[in-house]
Structure formats: structure tokens, C-alpha cells
Amino acid sequence: MRVNQLxxxxxxxxxxxxxxxxxGLLSPAKSSVNGYKDYSDKDxxxxxxxxxxxxxxxxxxxxxxxxxxxxxxxxxxxxxxQMIQQKLEETEKQFEEMVKLRRKLSNAVEDWSHKPDKxxxxxxxxxxxEGTYAESSQLEANREAxxxxxxxx
Amino acid sequence: MRVNQLxxxxxxxxxxxxxxxxxGLLSPAKSSVNGYKDYSDKDxxxxxxxxxxxxxxxxxxxxxxxxxxxxxxxxxxxxxxQMIQQKLEETEKQFEEMVKLRRKLSNAVEDWSHKPDKxxxxxxxxxxxEGTYAESSQLEANREAxxxxxxxx
DNA sequence: ATAAACCTGTGTGTTAGACACAGGTCAAGG
DNA sequence: CCTTGACCTGTGTCTAACACACAGGTTTAT
Numbered sequence: 001m002r003v004n005q006l007x008x009x010x011x012x013x014x015x016x017x018x019x020x021x022x023x024g025l026l027s028p029a030k031s032s033v034n035g036y037k038d039y040s041d042k043d044x045x046x047x048x049x050x051x052x053x054x055x056x057x058x059x060x061x062x063x064x065x066x067x068x069x070x071x072x073x074x075x076x077x078x079x080x081x082q083m084i085q086q087k088l089e090e091t092e093k094q095f096e097e098m099v100k101l102r103r104k105l106s107n108a109v110e111d112w113s114h115k116p117d118k119x120x121x122x123x124x125x126x127x128x129x130e131g132t133y134a135e136s137s138q139l140e141a142n143r144e145a146x147x148x149x150x151x152x153x
Numbered sequence: 154m155r156v157n158q159l160x161x162x163x164x165x166x167x168x169x170x171x172x173x174x175x176x177g178l179l180s181p182a183k184s185s186v187n188g189y190k191d192y193s194d195k196d197x198x199x200x201x202x203x204x205x206x207x208x209x210x211x212x213x214x215x216x217x218x219x220x221x222x223x224x225x226x227x228x229x230x231x232x233x234x235q236m237i238q239q240k241l242e243e244t245e246k247q248f249e250e251m252v253k254l255r256r257k258l259s260n261a262v263e264d265w266s267h268k269p270d271k272x273x274x275x276x277x278x279x280x281x282x283e284g285t286y287a288e289s290s291q292l293e294a295n296r297e298a299x300x301x302x303x304x305x306x
Numbered sequence: 307a308t309a310a311a312c313c314t315g316t317g318t319g320t321t322a323g324a325c326a327c328a329g330g331t332c333a334a335g336g
Numbered sequence: 337c338c339t340t341g342a343c344c345t346g347t348g349t350c351t352a353a354c355a356c357a358c359a360g361g362t363t364t365a366t
Contacts, residue, residue: 004344018346019323034331036345045276052282056261057254060322070273077270080279084265088258095251101210102248105241108209112237117230120223123198126233129205157313171315172354187362189314213353 006039010047020050023060025067057087108132159192163200173203176213178220210240261285 003021007014020026021037026046028037046067053063062083069076112128124130156174160167173179174190179199181190199220206216215236222229265281277283 002344003346013324014344015324016322022347023322034345036331042276046278049278049283052285054322056257056282056285058282066279070278073272075270075272076279077281080281081265084258084261088255088262091251091255091258095255098244098248098251102241102244104209105237105244108237109241112234117228119226119228123195125199125202125223126219126229128230128233129209129211130202132205132209155313156315166355167313168355169353175316176353187314189362207353 001039001044002036003039006044006047009044010051012047012051017047020047020060025050025060025063056084057091058083104132154192154197155189156192159197159200162197163204165200165204170200173200173213178203178213178216209237210244211236257285 001009003017004014007017017026017039021028026039026043028039028043030036031038050063053066054060058066066076066080066083069079108128111131115128115131118124118127120126154162156170157167160170170179170192174181179192179196181192181196183189184191203216206219207213211219219229219233219236222232261281264284268281268284271277271280273279
């Protein structure tokens with residue numbers, strides 16, 4: 001079957017199939033008649049596997065590692081169990097980051113509701129944003145204590 | 154001051170400063186003696202603003218828009234208030250996605266704990282992953298009802 | 307003068323595809 | 337047989353926000 005047929009079967013775009021072919025995760029035969037790529041049912045299974053793995057947050061490189069095992073007939077299940085455990089931890093961290101960002105944003109909205117607009121000056125672009133904290137920096141270290149409550153975190 | 158001095162002042166890398174210079178958000182003078190870029194205090198303020206904005210989740214393109222106003226002496230505060238409101242909504246959506254992913258992952262870990270490892274076959278790479286759901290697809294639509302509880306969502 | 311240490315700008319790599327595009331292929335119509 | 341148009345193909349380039357590599361210039365110490 002050709003690229004767009006496979007794509008349609010799995011409800012994805014031809015570009016996606018081409019991408020995974022380009023990076024070597026799919027290796028279709030080349031039609032001798034017109035040089036078009038000819039995908040087998042196994043290719044479709046592989047593509048389906050890729051989609052499932054991506055859906056769980058696995059990266060392409062991680063999928064490559066999995067294939068490097070299974071393509072030699074070895075089971076990848078042990079490896080996959082390890083990987084997903086690690087992925088769960090990463091996700092937990094990112095989750096915390098999201099929570100922080102969300103709080104930062106709503107704090108800013110709240111805080112700004114009491115402040116007026118201002119025109120920019122030489123070294124002040126928009127006091128609303130500048131009033132928020134941005135990473136520990138030399139500047140911060142040297143800044144005198146402000147009356148404005150910090151939005152950090 | 155030169156690139157690395159500015160970087161040190163703000164506790165970032167020289168590469169970061171070079172990046173923002175390259176895309177035109179910073180426009181240092183060129184030293185006539187050696188051609189090195191010469192950053193002013195205003196450049197440092199701009200860089201600090203960029204850091205604060207990035208810290209709130211603003212993209213470089215959004216920062217460009219803000220600068221395009223303030224560089225003409227107009228206040229960007231109104232614009233910024235709008236933008237942050239929108240950003241808060243986007244963050245909310247991403248947050249939901251994180252929650253979903255987290256649940257998917259822990260469901261998988263839980264589910265897999267009852268399943269054995271298996272060697273790959275022609276169209277089965279790792280049954281653990283394949284047992285999870287991956288986007289509504291033609292395949293899914295055609296799949297017979299399984300005894301395995303779906304991990305979707 | 308010369309060697310070492312440090313600095314600079316620029317080119318390239320990174321994710322996971324999306325988009326553009328020149329050219330090939332195919333069925334219908336003349 | 338030829339042509340028109342629709343559809344398809346592979347490949348090159350773009351994305352965000354930097355990080356890294358590297359050849360070559362500069363500064364400092366000897």
C-alpha cells in the first residue's frame with residue numbers, strides 16, 4: 001500500500017508516515033514499477049505501535065531504542081516498564097512546573113488589577129512585567145527590598 | 154560591556170544574549186576598535202525584561218510585539234494585560250493535558266503490573282504498549298471489543 | 307615575541323512533524 | 337494518441353529557544 005493509504009488507515013497524515021520513514025523507523029519496499037514506497041501490513045503495525053507509544057509520551061528516540069531490541073527478536077517489555085516509570089516521574093516534575101506557572105500567572109493578573117498603565121521609559125519597558133520576578137540574577141541580588149509583594153513562584 | 158559581561162550580570166549564558174541579539178531584540182553598538190558588540194545599560198534592561206516575560210511564559214514572538222509598541226514610546230500595558238489573560242487560558246488547557254497524561258501513565262503502570270513480558274511477533278512489538286489506546290483510528294474503529302479495559306484518557 | 311587563556315561571531319543541531327513544490331502518474335475525454 | 341486535470345510522490349525547508357562546536361581574533365603573562 002502507498003503512503004497515503006496507510007495514513008488514511010491510521011487516521012494520520014501522509015507527512016507523518018513520511019517522517020517516520022525518513023528517520024528509518026519504517027522501511028517500506030520500493031515499487032520497482034514507479035519507485036513509490038510500498039508499505040506492508042507490518043509497516044502499518046509498526047506505525048500503530050509508534051502512535052501508541054507517542055500517545056504515552058515516548059519520544060522518537062525512545063521508540064528507536066525499543067525497536068533496536070524488538071528488531072532482533074528480543075522482548076522490550078522489561079525496558080518499557082523501566083522507561084514508563086521514569087516517564088511518570090518526569091511528568092510529575094512537569095506537572096509541578098505547570099502548577100507554578102499557573103499560580104504565577106493568576107498572581108500577576110490579580111496583582112496588576114491594582115496597577116495603572118504606564119508609558120515606557122529608558123530602562124522600563126512595561127512595569128507590570130518588570131514587577132514580576134525573573135530567575136535569581138545579579139540584578140535581583142542587588143535590588144533593594146521593594147514594597148511590592150514578589151510574584152515569584 | 155561585552156556579551157559575556159552582560160550574561161554574567163543577569164546570570165544567563167552568553168549564548169542566550171547572542172540569541173536575542175541575533176533575532177534583533179537587542180541591538181548593541183559595534184565597537185569600532187575590534188568589532189565586538191558593545192551592550193549598554195538599556196540593552197541590559199531589555200534583556201532583563203525579556204527574562205521576566207519568558208518567565209511568565211511569553212514567547213519570543215509575543216515579546217517582539219510588545220517591543221514594537223514600546224520602541225515607539227507607546228505603552229504596552231493594555232496589550233500585556235490582554236496577552237496574559239489569554240496565556241492563562243492556554244495554560245489551563247495544557248494543565249488539563251498534563252493531568253490526562255499523568256493518569257494515562259499511572260493507569261498503564263498499574264495495568265501492566267498484572268501482565269507478563271512477551272517476545273515480539275510479526276505484528277506485535279510490545280503488547281504492553283499496543284494494549285493502550287492511541288487516538289481514534291480506522292484500526293480502532295475496526296477492532297473487536299477487547300476484554301482488556303482501555304487505558305484511553 | 308610568544309604562548310596560554312579567553313573571547314568573539316557564525317554555523318549547525320535539537321522535536322516531531324507541517325508545509326511547499328517540482329515533477330511523476332492516472333483516469334476521463336477528445 | 338494525446339491532453340487536461342486531479343492526485344500523488346519524494347525531498348527540502350521551516351518551526352522555538354536556545355546549546356554547542358569551532359575557527360580565528362584578543363588579551364595577558366612571561
